[in-house]
Amino acid sequence: MPLVVMCGYPCSGKTRRAEELKVYFEQNCDRQVHIVGDGPLGVDKNVVYADSQKEKNVRSSLKAEVERKVNKDHIVILDSLNYIKGYRYELFCLIKHAQTPFCLVYCLTSDEVSSTLNKNRDAAEQYSQEILDALVLRFEAPDSRNRWDSPLFTILKDDTPPYEDISDALFKRKAPPRNMSTQSQPLSSANFLYELDKITQDVLMAIFDAQKTSVPGDLISVPGATEKIELTRSVNMAELRKLRRQFISYTKTHPTESEHICNMFVQYLKRSLH
Incomplete structure (x- = not known):
C-alpha cells in the first residue's frame, strides 16, 4: 500500500529509522512491512557508487522491487540514499500509477557527522572517504515545494521520529491523482x-x-x-x-x-x- 522513501547522506541513520518505522507500523497499524534496500542485493557500495552504470542498475533493481511489493495490504520502506531528485520523481510516478500514498523521510546530518559515523562502522561496511565525499557533493536535498518530495519529514540524528504524523500522511491522505x-x-x-x-x-x-x-x-x-x-x-x-x-x-x-x-x-x- 503506502510507500516510505528514506533519503539522506551515507551513514545518516536511514536504516535505523527504517527499522524504527517498521516496528511502529507493525505494532500500531497491524500492517505487514517490507524494507527494500541495498543490503539484500549484496552490492559493494564502493564499487557501485564509483561506476555510474552499476549505480543506475542498482537503482533500477530497487525500483523494480518496490513496484513488485507495493499493494493494498502492505507498507513498503525504501531504504537507500535516494539522493537524485530525478529518481525520486520516478518513484513518485510509480506510486501515482499504483494509486497509493507515500511520504519522504529525510535523515539530515552534516557531512562531518556522516564521515565520523562512517569511520565508526566495521571496516567491511565503510564507504571509502573518496566515495562518501563524492556522494555528499552529488546529493540533491529534498524540497517540500516539489510534489515528489512532499509530504516531507526531516529527522535530525537525535530526534524521535514523528510517528503519528508519518502515519497520518500514509493513511489519512489520498493518493496523488494520475496524470x-x-x-x-x-x-x-x-x-x-x-x-x-x-x-x-x-x-x-x-x-x-x-x-x-x-x-x-x-x-x-x-x-x-x-x-x-x-x-x-x-x-x-x-x-x-x-x-x-x-x-x-x-x-x-x-x-x-x-x-x-x-x-x-x-x-x-x-x-x-x-
Missing part, C-alpha cells in the same frame, strides 16, 4: 501510430534546432506542448532518438488520445534528461 503520462487511454484514432511517429519526430527537431541558439539552462518551447523543457547540457540527436524509441515502444502498449501525445512526450523527456 496524462500515467493513465492508459483508449485508442480512438485509426491514425494513432502515424500521429505518434510524426509528433515525436517534430518534438525532436524542435529541441535539436533550439539548441543551436540556446545555452544550457534556457527553457525550450515545443510547438503543441504546454510545458517547456530546460536542458542543463547539450543533447545530441542520437540520445534524443533513443528516448523517442523508448517512448514510442511504451505508448504503443499504453495508447492515448493523439492530442495528448506531445505533452506526454515532453514530460517523458524532462524526466529522462534531468
Whole structure:
C-alpha cells in the first residue's frame, strides 16, 4: 500500500529509522512491512557508487522491487540514499500509477557527522572517504515545494521520529491523482501510430534546432506542448532518438488520445534528461 522513501547522506541513520518505522507500523497499524534496500542485493557500495552504470542498475533493481511489493495490504520502506531528485520523481510516478500514498523521510546530518559515523562502522561496511565525499557533493536535498518530495519529514540524528504524523500522511491522505503520462487511454484514432511517429519526430527537431541558439539552462518551447523543457547540457540527436524509441515502444502498449501525445512526450523527456 503506502510507500516510505528514506533519503539522506551515507551513514545518516536511514536504516535505523527504517527499522524504527517498521516496528511502529507493525505494532500500531497491524500492517505487514517490507524494507527494500541495498543490503539484500549484496552490492559493494564502493564499487557501485564509483561506476555510474552499476549505480543506475542498482537503482533500477530497487525500483523494480518496490513496484513488485507495493499493494493494498502492505507498507513498503525504501531504504537507500535516494539522493537524485530525478529518481525520486520516478518513484513518485510509480506510486501515482499504483494509486497509493507515500511520504519522504529525510535523515539530515552534516557531512562531518556522516564521515565520523562512517569511520565508526566495521571496516567491511565503510564507504571509502573518496566515495562518501563524492556522494555528499552529488546529493540533491529534498524540497517540500516539489510534489515528489512532499509530504516531507526531516529527522535530525537525535530526534524521535514523528510517528503519528508519518502515519497520518500514509493513511489519512489520498493518493496523488494520475496524470496524462500515467493513465492508459483508449485508442480512438485509426491514425494513432502515424500521429505518434510524426509528433515525436517534430518534438525532436524542435529541441535539436533550439539548441543551436540556446545555452544550457534556457527553457525550450515545443510547438503543441504546454510545458517547456530546460536542458542543463547539450543533447545530441542520437540520445534524443533513443528516448523517442523508448517512448514510442511504451505508448504503443499504453495508447492515448493523439492530442495528448506531445505533452506526454515532453514530460517523458524532462524526466529522462534531468
